[in-house]
Amino acid sequence: MSKPAEWSVEVSKQLYGLEHSNRGEYLTVDETGSLVLKVGEESIRIIDLMKKYGLETAYIRFLPAIKSAMRRVFETYKTLSQVHGYTGKFQPVFPMKVNPIPIVIDAIWKYGEEFNWGFNTGSIGEIKLLHKYLNKGSRLLIYDGVVSDNVLKLLMDFEKAGWNVIVDVESEHDLQVLSKYANIHVGLRVKPFYKPGGKWSHSAGLEGKFGLTINTLLKLIKEYKWLNERAILIHVHGGSQIYELKHIAAIFEEAKTLLNDLRNIGFENISIIDTGGGMAYPYHDSRKGTPESPNYTIVDYINLLIKKFKDAQPHPTLVFEGGRYIVASHRIVVAKVVDVRPYSTEYKPFENGNGARMVGIPDSIEGIKKILQYTRDIQSKIKGKTLTLTERERVEDIITHFREEIIVKLVEIIRSNPSSIEKIIDDPLIYKVLTSPSKRFIISLSLFADIPDAVLVNQYFQVTPIQKLDERPDVLAVLGDLTCDSMGELREFISDVEIETSINSWFNRMDFRINHLPKKYLKLGGIPLHLPGKDEDYYIAFLDTGAYQDPLAMKHNLIYGAPEIVIDLDDSGKPVIKVVKHGRKSYL
Template identity: 25%
Template sequence: MDYGIKIWGNYDYLIEDGKVVINEGNRPALIDIVKDVREQGFKGPVLFRFPHIMKKHVNALFNKFNKYIKDYEYGGTFYSVFPLKVNQYPNFVTYLMKQTKGKRYGLEAGSKPELIIAMSYVNEGTPIVVNGFKDKEMISLGFISAKMGQNITLTIEGLNELETILEVAKEMGEPYPNIGLRIKLHSSGIGIWAKSGGINSKFGLTSVELVEALKLLKDSKMIDYLTMIHFHIGSQISEISPVKKALREAGNIYAELYKMGAKSLKRIDIGGGLAVEYSQHKLQHSINYTLDEYASDVVFLLKMIANNKNVPEPDIFIEAGRFVAASHAVLIVPVLELFSQEYNEQKLCLKEVNPPLIEELYELYNTINEKNAIEYLHDSLDHMESLLTLFDLGYIDLIDRSNTEVLVHLIIRKAINFLKNKNLSELRDIQDMIQERYLLNFSIFQSLPDYWGLGQTFPVMPLDKLDITPTRSASLWDITCDSDGEIAFDSTKPLFLHDVDLKKEDYFLGFFLVGAYQETLGMEHNLFTHPTEFVVTFDEEGNYVLNDVIEAQNILDILDDLDYDVKDIERRLKQRIEDSELIPDDEKKEVIGSLYLVLSENSYLKTVAGSRN
């Protein structure tokens, strides 16, 4: 089973010899890299970053747009900036800048800290675009950037920001940053991020405000610094038609502003929204267009509008953050427990005389075979419902109830084993009713917040055993103390995993395409923090190299982030141990040492009864 890797994998990840491999260098298996880091003592969830995938996706952007610029004899130039809100983590940003040297690839910032990151790490000569609401201090940072010789554009979200720019220009003098105008389009995107565009969107200038902005710039003799217009109609735009509609509207606004005297206006920033294919299933694709179609439509439409309006063809800026970042990161999560495995024959406590329904269950268990598996499975589920009702009414005892649960789970396992080579849809009909619960050593709230908050799905699959048919319909549970920390089995998007004995072997799941937004939006629910991360590069011989490990925060660091006085916590705990009459004096030092060992570890689980993880 390939878990749809040919749909979402984009040849970044492949399956070879039953394992997920990285399509780079000597094609190492992810499971082998995981075993490597675990032998070094790193337990719990880990995040792997692959810089070569960042580079591949940036190259794809430039190759496609430059192809159509050449094919259509387009007069403008292609640029791209990465919006830092998508992933601000240093092991992403610094490697992205290394991988894109020599390209017209810069950074976009939407806050003061992001602007400081952009000013510090952007490659020389590449653009910085500043979006979002700004105060005088943030605008002053833009002027400082210009004085550093950087190619920076401050995009205006409201007329008050333009007035502040004019004020700071008088105070700080030349050189000035470039000025952009964010336009409020009537067009909007689709899906859960559609409100990013449209006439009622949070950002941008109306037509009336655009005319007023142009007048302010002319009156202040700053019109020559207006170089860009910008729009954004939403993230993860699944269809191409809203993009084309927005381009027509924005292209005409650009042409009109140019004709009204903005002769330095030469750039259109079309924002983000270039979608990523997250689906693992053939009939449920996330997008209905390709990068090739997207680039062709953008270049063709802007050329057509510019030619029809008799204005220069503008440079094209794009902020395709999700497209660049999503694929580069993989979250690897150990499975701690399969809940049904507590039910085995050794747990049966049959009496000399058992209730008739339990005797029938035992008979079903002993006589089930491939021919009667479905019938016996249904019978066992009916018997369980009846026996649980009898327990509620007081007619059977706790031992009988325990035997009921054990026998039904044993029947389920036998039935699935008999049916594993049957048609998958037949197996799915059964397992839609009966899911195995896999306990995973991670937090959905920390590492997959878009699943919890928006219902965004991510490709998930085992790292190995891919040459063995998986037989268990899987519900995934995280270790947070929250019922929302679950990815439930969905028969329309089924996930099947293997029935493994965790006392004998490890089993790891990989969550893919998690490099966009998940880290920056992750929350420390139950105080589970960012997993330990590694950057994986390849040497000249094609061997993988682990770089720049950042360990998950330990417990004291987590509490320090919450503004607890960790020294006070340590003092209080130590004093309470020393004052305890329950601990012998000669053992108190050892107990304090054990406590400090725990405080120096991260909050993820090291082991669970019955598990080797």
């Protein structure tokens, strides 16, 4: 039997979520413990990029990631359609709301050419942005925003240029406007009755924002006789980031029933089904069926899609709208640690004149729980009371002393009896102590400007150091940004390591908090990181920030416009690196 690992690059790759189905092929760790981007036969160390260009903060855009995701989706459909004998076409589109900045849309256009990748738009601004491609080729263009004459006039330009333009209708107002534009095809956007879980579940169901109810649709069918001739698409959007496959299946089933029923009442021209953008991106790739970790893959999703619609005759064209899946992994936010502070009070052991500790900690778990309750009682009793400086110092010292000594004692208990870890992590009070942060790392960015969904919807983003990945972490740390807002902190970290490791490696080197337990899925109260050495530049990376973060960015505290390191490939497959600076300089 092999000896469990003390620490290794392989442990770090699992701890920091780097063995990932979307980005694992090009984002990895080299033998020096550095985070690298693999471009063909070359490896680019991210720390070298930051130092070469003298940047404290940067967005690293790895555009080949977009092409890789596109190819994965298309090849998955191609393989599974052959397995199931599905003869309908596959029509991917990119929802521009996911990331409408020009560099991303350029990549979608360029890389999407071989797959005939279309676009989904929802505003007149997005249509205007696409106008630069008007005469460069024809793609599918689905519009599902508020319809107006100004919108239709622009869409007619695309229709005349040979694009396949479809306008979704969601109200009688839309049909009134479309009555004047006979050449435009129509999509019927219908509310799903089923309401899945997730952060965006409110967008589905009868009260959801998007689509027609069935009673409204049937009423409009009677009033607008031309509808059954021009309608060629059904659109059913069940919400974003649907993380359980059973919910996806329910939405697909509704869409299939709707397709068959409409065909049976005379909508014979409907040949396209759009099941919306519910495909979840694995922000953590552990397949747990949670908001950050869907319990299915792209293979599962497309396999289910084909199986659901293969009984519909003729087989409809299947629209894929998974925008997050396509662009999330292309953008990495990197920021330098500019200060390290205690998370709470600093630890000062109680000692007598001989240097021996005056207060001992019990050797039993039950005794430790009593001490923890005692410290809670102290805080409860002094709540609302005014303390002198001396009293305040004494109380802080007592609480901190017991907390840190308890952690040391728990580690001793676990090392002497490894099976005790089960009882310890099952106790909420003790588990919280062992997974609590000990440091606050101040980093050179603004969550509001650079990763706004971390604040807006508590979106999980994988955090990893870009160096020292061959070393055991020192501490659990909360990340504080440069803003004066109390919400500008990030602390959640998922630990999911499958490799068998030695007991020593379960705990950080300096603060003895748990950083992982083999084959245990843990949520930690801080992020396992290394303490920077004197005059050492230490950087943190936030992965999978390429969806929604660019358009949602704010100018909080007037921190905005981070420099970008754009990496693409030339015609021979060699990396081309370009730095784009937007005026943002160091804020320190």
